[in-house]
Amino acid sequence: MRLRRAGFLLQSYLMLAAAMYFDLGEQEERCIIEEIPEDMLVTGYFLLAPWDLKSSTSSPHLGVTVTVKDPNHELLMTKRFGKFAKFSFTAHMSGQHFLCFQTNSTKFSVFAGERLKLHLDVQVGEHATDPKTDRTKDNLEMLDNGLQHLIDQMVYITKQQDYQREREEMFRQISEDTNSNVLWWAVVQTSILLSVGFWQMKRLKDFFIAKKLV
Secondary structure (H helix, E strand, C coil): CHHHHHHHHHHHHHHCCCCEEEEECCCCEEEEEEEECCCCEEEEEEEEEECCCCCCCCCCCCCEEEEEECCCCCEEEEEEECCEEEEEEECCCCEEEEEEEEECCCCCCCCCCCCEEEEEEEEECCCCCCCCCCCCCCHHHHHHHHHHHHHHHHHHHHHHHHHHHHHHHHHHHHHHHHHHHHHHHHHHHHHHHHHHHHHHHHHHHHHHHHCCCC
16 A cells, blocks of 8 residues: 555656646645636646655645636635645636645644645646556557547647637737727827917907007
């Protein structure tokens, strides 16, 4: 059992070796922002460990609460996990999603005063081929898994392009509205200046006539 647990931890370290990591304190919450297109599956893997890998501190009750919010800050998912786990959710709208992580470590825990490192890997729209697949399986099944992986990547790229086009259209509309407002403001300013100039000329003319200077 211990060998299996150690193997899982080693696999988690290898899987997360190229991913991001950040530290967490007691009851501290850290959030990251991910740009996610609509209807895309997001899968995350994390591993919580002491900064000092030689540390003897260990608690079976230590865990991480994962909270996910959509661009409108509405809750999509909140769940308590252990020290290493996998989570997933589906984005219901395009935009910035907030992924927050909080440890349940307190000043009374065995981790008191110790900073913890959270290794994190977030995959958007990708379904990697299962590494546990037996190599002795039929080659057609392996090709099918590879083809499905490529199809998932194509779907992700297509949705990402659609999302970027939507953003470009939104920014273009904002730029056009801004230019239109600037033009109208220039017209209003010019009209005011001309009106004030004509009014001043009329007052000056009336003054000269009243003083019989013209």
